[in-house]
Amino acid sequence: MCQVDEEYSGHLERRSVPGVSKTCVKCKESTAVLIIRVGDAFCRSCFKEYFVHKFRAMLGKNRVIFPGEKVLLAVSGGPASSSMLAQVQEGLSRDAPKKLRFVPGIIYIDEGGACGQSAEEREKAVALLENILRKTGFPYYIVPLEQVFSLPDSVLEPVSCSPEGSGLSYKAAVVQHIQQSEVKQSAGEEAQDAMARLSVHSQYGPEHRQALERLFSSLKTLTAKEDMLQTLRQHLILHTARINGYSKVMMGDSCTRLAIKLLSNISLGRGAALAADTGFSDPRYGDVVIVRPMRDYSSKEIAFYNRLFGVQSVFIPGLDTKVPDKASIQRLTESFIIKLQADFPSTVSTIYRTSEKLHTACPPLNSSAEPAVKCLLCLCALDTKADEASAFQAILLSERLSVGKAQSDPPSSNTAGSQGLSCCQESGCGAGGCCSTSRAPASADLKSLLCYSCRLTMKDMMAVDSLPQYIILEAEKRQRRAQMKQEISEFLLEDEDDDQE
Numbered sequence: 054m055c056q057v058d059e060e061y062s063g064h065l066e067r068r069s070v071p072g073v074s075k076t077c078v079k080c081k082e083s084t085a086v087l088i089i090r091v092g093d094a095f096c097r098s099c100f101k102e103y104f105v106h107k108f109r110a111m112l113g114k115n116r117v118i119f120p121g122e123k124v125l126l127a128v129s130g131g132p133a134s135s136s137m138l139a140q141v142q143e144g145l146s147r148d149a150p151k152k153l154r155f156v157p158g159i160i161y162i163d164e165g166g167a168c169g170q171s172a173e174e175r176e177k178a179v180a181l182l183e184n185i186l187r188k189t190g191f192p193y194y195i196v197p198l199e200q201v202f203s204l205p206d207s208v209l210e211p212v213s214c215s216p217e218g219s220g221l222s223y224k225a226a227v228v229q230h231i232q233q234s235e236v237k238q239s240a241g242e243e244a245q246d247a248m249a250r251l252s253v254h255s256q257y258g259p260e261h262r263q264a265l266e267r268l269f270s271s272l273k274t275l276t277a278k279e280d281m282l283q284t285l286r287q288h289l290i291l292h293t294a295r296i297n298g299y300s301k302v303m304m305g306d307s308c309t310r311l312a313i314k315l316l317s318n319i320s321l322g323r324g325a326a327l328a329a330d331t332g333f334s335d336p337r338y339g340d341v342v343i344v345r346p347m348r349d350y351s352s353k354e355i356a357f358y359n360r361l362f363g364v365q366s367v368f369i370p371g372l373d374t375k376v377p378d379k380a381s382i383q384r385l386t387e388s389f390i391i392k393l394q395a396d397f398p399s400t401v402s403t404i405y406r407t408s409e410k411l412h413t414a415c416p417p418l419n420s421s422a423e424p425a426v427k428c429l430l431c432l433c434a435l436d437t438k439a440d441e442a443s444a445f446q447a448i449l450l451s452e453r454l455s456v457g458k459a460q461s462d463p464p465s466s467n468t469a470g471s472q473g474l475s476c477c478q479e480s481g482c483g484a485g486g487c488c489s490t491s492r493a494p495a496s497a498d499l500k501s502l503l504c505y506s507c508r509l510t511m512k513d514m515m516a517v518d519s520l521p522q523y524i525i526l527e528a529e530k531r532q533r534r535a536q537m538k539q540e541i542s543e544f545l546l547e548d549e550d551d552d553q554e
Contacts, residue, residue: 076094083096105143124302133350133355163198164371166197200289201289274513277514280507284507291341301341301343307350308405311345337432351401431506
């Protein structure tokens with residue numbers, strides 16, 4: 054036991070603190086300037102080589118982007134997307150040992166209208182980001198979020214996948230691209246100079262700004278607002294890529310961001326779409342493929358690289374800026390993982406490696422079955438076609454019992470279709486009828502067209518008619534097709550097995 058008259062001076066041993074290795078673990082010569090993980094100390098030059106090699110290896114291993122393809126870089130101004138832009142810019146330079154062979158473009162979605170920013174704040178942020186984009190020499194598109202209210206309904210139509218290089222192997226495409234580049238080298242330089250001066254600023258009117266404010270004010274929770282913002286952002290990027298001929302879109306999602314996204318999407322009921330939401334490639338849109346080349350980088354590695362090599366980034370406030378941890382599911386998941394990562398450094402990598410094992414179940418190529426029905430908002434395959442003895446049906450039954458409307462059969466689009474049929478038979482399709490374009494579908498009508506996660510978002514929306522017009526038109530189109538298919542179902546011939554022939 055301790056005694057009062059004991060003296061401890063000179064007898065206590067000081068605890069040894071682990072220090073930074075003085076030499077780089079790779080070259081064994083230069084002085085280390087940073088530590089990525091325990092024992093992984095790098096000097097400046099070796100860290101740059103390691104960082105660049107990881108980016109090139111991710112693109113070379115998957116071989117999704119063919120030479121000569123147009124690739125749209127989605128830049129938000131943050132550290133991850135700015136680092137991705139710097140990697141592409143360096144890979145296309147003349148002195149790069151293994152040059153990248155695609156044609157890049159840049160898109161920035163101005164989300165200030167949904168985040169409550171004033172016009173002056175939005176103009177200042179766009180001006181700062183435009184100075185960075187102009188230095189790259191790539192064509193760039195600055196699109197405000199208000200442009201979703203002028204999108205055509207063709208954005209949500211399913212498009213068959215027909216990649217540009219599907220008929221050639223990757224090596225044959227590389228050889229063909231090199232031959233064409235040697236013939237058209239001078240013309241390509243002139244075209245590149247002309248493209249460097251190309252910048253597109255989309256404009257919007259005050260009615261679009263008011264419509265966006267009305268849309269986000271109708272959402273009751275921050276979780277629903279962030280989910281709706283992600284959906285509208287993807288629609289804008291998809292439309293811009295299609296009208297400008299881009300077949301690939303690069304997103305700057307880091308390993309840390311994907312780990313947060315994986316857990317938050319599970320909490321939001323998007324478990325069926327995890328492979329598409331967190332994988333390297335996301336082919337859900339058919340003609341435009343989303344790729345994530347930064348998914349192997351942690352936020353710590355990106356911060357070190359941007360700091361050491363002067364990669365500029367712009368901080369732009371978002372919906373979750375300065376909000377408490379429990380304000381939304383996404384914010385709570387982010388706080389949980391970041392705090393857990395501080396005490397257990399393998400947290401993010403463990404979650405990330407789990408996401409690598411996820412794959413989407415695809416039908417065989419020779420299958421004659423109809424393509425899977427996709428969600429109206431996120432365009433993923435519907436996960437609501439479950440058996441009666443399933444968790445989804447149990448949740449629906451619990452919801453009906455909780456509101457005191459227990460029924461033997463859940464309401465479906467067939468009931469809405471029969472009601473629309475009686476309207477057409479009795480009084481015809483007038484203003485506000487079932488076939489009228491001015492009629493906004495009710496939330497009950499939209500449920501049959503949405504996946505489980507998007508249903509939860511729509512449940513938090515007070516006014517369905519505040520949705521953009523292209524979503525409402527596509528919903529009406531799908532409902533009319535379902536109604537027509539039901540009407541002629543009695544006259545359709547069933548497929549018979551021809552095994553005996």
